[in-house]
Amino acid sequence: MGVDERAKNEPPPGPLLYEVIRNLWPLHRTIVRAVERELTGTGMTAGQHAVMDELHRAGPRTVPQLARLLGLDRQPVQRLVNDATTLGLTETAPNPEHRRSHLIRLTPQGEAAIRSIQEAEETELRRQLSDLTTGDVTTTLHVLRRLGEEFKDLAQNAPPHPTDRRGDPR
Template identity: 35%
Template sequence: MTDVQEAYRLLVADVYELAGTSRRTSEAIAATTGQTSARWHVLSVLSGGPATVATVARRLGLARQSVQRVGDDLVADGLVARHDNPDHRTAPLLALTGAGREALTALVARGDAARARVLTEAGVTARELLDCRDVLRRLTAALSASP
């Protein structure tokens, strides 16, 4: 084993830990607005425009069925609407409603405030985060290209 392989394993372990901690804190933030982090994630994806459940699931790396359940709940609560999909008759498009945009705006505002405190406490810079992101994206691309 080389130093770079060991460093990679340590990085991956830390990424998993960060992701888990971030999910837990996101869940707590979402709860303050009567939402869940799953609903927040779907709303965030739909903020980029209408999408099918399958598209949202791929983007989030989740099973289509779990996104379907969340989407159904968001529709029932009036935060998301279903629209005909001209490209696929049986796969409607999900789109944010005005109430959905308001809910997402509230979630983002609370999340940004909480994350600002964390980033200040951690003493990280935007450059450091962007450099980290670059490394993670290169690793993801290389892993995706591997058999």
């Protein structure tokens, strides 16, 4: 039986997708708590970890670019960057594309810190989740990315909620 035939005989994934969505918020909160526990004694927060992870992955970025990549507002990301800079983990650099919007980059100390943290996290993930296959993780990433695309589109195109008074001309 081919993939298309199997899909025809399967129940629709709607209820399972709701179950995935129901699990995302508590999962996110649990991951943040676990990351915060891992960061105890470093002076870093989970938010700074996320900023540093993005800078490590994608290279120097402006605060607005980081905010978009992280799905956050610019102001909280600016605070996270300021705090990471105070810790000596990030620094500003001139932006050749924009005079007033500096690039944020990791310092050598920040690069070493995030690399060390990521190595420890990956080792722990491999140990704790050794029962998952590469296929399992690839499928999970596919589903999460699709959900992210759909919900981003819904969030951007949704009419304001009736209780949202920001657009009210009164």
